[in-house]
Amino acid sequence: VTDLDGPFHAILQANKLGAIIVVHAHGDNMDAILKYVPELNNVIGTTQSMPLKNVYNFGGFTDGDRCVFLAKALGATKIKLVGFDYDDESVTPRKRKKLAWAKRLIEIALSEDQC
Numbered sequence: 001v002t003d004l005d006g007p008f009h010a011i012l013q014a015n016k017l018g019a020i021i022v023v024h025a026h027g028d029n030m031d032a033i034l035k036y037v038p039e040l041n042n043v044i045g046t047t048q049s050m051p052l053k054n055v056y057n058f059g060g061f062t063d064g065d066r067c068v069f070l071a072k073a074l075g076a077t078k079i080k081l082v083g084f085d086y087d088d089e090s091v092t093p094r095k096r097k098k099l100a101w102a103k104r105l106i107e108i109a110l111s112e113d114q115c
Helices: 008-016 030-039 063-073 093-110
Strands: 021-024 043-046
Touching (some): 008 021, 008 030, 063 093
Parallel strands (some): 021 043
């Protein structure tokens, strides 16, 4: 799950090894989508707004919590987040706020009420 702001070579390599790439579209990444998506196979498009015929809204805000909502929507019975540090002190204040929202959303997604 990506909005294409990470290292594209890693995304492309994972895709070449068979990974399905879930690309999240938002107003700030349309240039990246137009540039990189044509290089990918097995792509699922997501959005935070009204879904389209072939673009889905599974829920979530950041790549990490969006991945949890996607896994839940697809029926996952076990979810393990690797490398997702809510308390990373080395990030910008803006990123720290995003991580706080991600933590809240993941807690909601994984709560007993939502299962």
